[in-house]
Amino acid sequence: MITLGIECSSRQGSVALLKDGSLLAEKVWIADRVRHNVIFKALEALLRETDVSYDDISLYAVGRGPGSFSGMRMSFAIAQALALPDRTEVRAVSSGAALALAAAHETGAKQIAVAGDARRGQIWIGFFQTADTDFVELSKGWNLVPYEEVELPEDIPVVSPEAERLENIFPAIGKAQFPLARDVAGLAVQQKIPEPLEPLYMHPPVFIEPKFS
Numbered sequence: 319m320i321t322l323g324i325e326c327s328s329r330q331g332s333v334a335l336l337k338d339g340s341l342l343a344e345k346v347w348i349a350d351r352v353r354h355n356v357i358f359k360a361l362e363a364l365l366r367e368t369d370v371s372y373d374d375i376s377l378y379a380v381g382r383g384p385g386s387f388s389g390m391r392m393s394f395a396i397a398q399a400l401a402l403p404d405r406t407e408v409r410a411v412s413s414g415a416a417l418a419l420a421a422a423h424e425t426g427a428k429q430i431a432v433a434g435d436a437r438r439g440q441i442w443i444g445f446f447q448t449a450d451t452d453f454v455e456l457s458k459g460w461n462l463v464p465y466e467e468v469e470l471p472e473d474i475p476v477v478s479p480e481a482e483r484l485e486n487i488f489p490a491i492g493k494a495q496f497p498l499a500r501d502v503a504g505l506a507v508q509q510k511i512p513e514p515l516e517p518l519y520m521h522p523p524v525f526i527e528p529k530f531s
Contacts, residue, residue: 320370321377322400323395324502326357327385327413328479333360334499335368339507341500342368354392361396372400379506381497383481384434384442384460388514390517399514409506410513416501418446418454421477430454431476435483440464442520445474453508458504460522 321336334344345360365371378397382389394410401408414432421430433443440462447457468487470476478484481494 319376319507320374321379321503322361322375322377322397323379323381323499323501323506324357324397325374325381325416325497325499326389326393327381327383327412328389329386330479331357331360331366331389332496333357334497334503335364335370336500336503336507339510342370344498344500345520346487346498357392357396360527362431369406370527375400375406377503377506378406378408378421379499379503380515381416381499381502382410382513383413384436384444384520386468387517387519390519394515394517396513408515410515411502411505411509412444412481412513413497413502414444414460415436415446415454415456415470415505416497417445417477417479417495418448419452419501419505420498421495422446422448422454425475427475429457429474431470433473433476433478433484433488436462436520437481441468441484441487443468452504454505460518460520 323334325332332346333529334340345364367393378401397408418430430446436442444460445458446454476488476491477495479496481491
């Protein structure tokens, strides 16, 4: 079984191929703005390196955030377009879960908090429990919390792709850490309950009424 993972919920994007759960190859890049040509170039390089074609792919896995709405929408659009000809399955995976899994591997912590700056005076935050070495579970739902109301037990580490923006709230947060496509793909393979095939957007859409002259 070959799984293609796409993760673009933060300023670090990545694509990865797994075969029967083992990593074949991964491409990672940093971009302040998500561009579809960067993703497609990374995908083509990934397929050439591994001698895999789109016809060989059994499952597409997409990171659904929270995070960059434009990056997540582009990831979904690309995965669904590539999956359409052969009606290949597409699964969505929380990017936060992928980040928590990597942090659990690195630190051995049994609980991980994943946070980001939701702007508008709020952060988004989710708490994950490590079920085993290859799986994490969201123990509480994602929440939007005003900056001044954030409370966190001292023994729970916090990871974030926007750590530099959260240093005043979490002084011990350390450097930014990013979800990876390899972990998105790995979690998709194990997934028992499907997540919605849409970006996880913490704020409701903002509609600005057009102005007419």
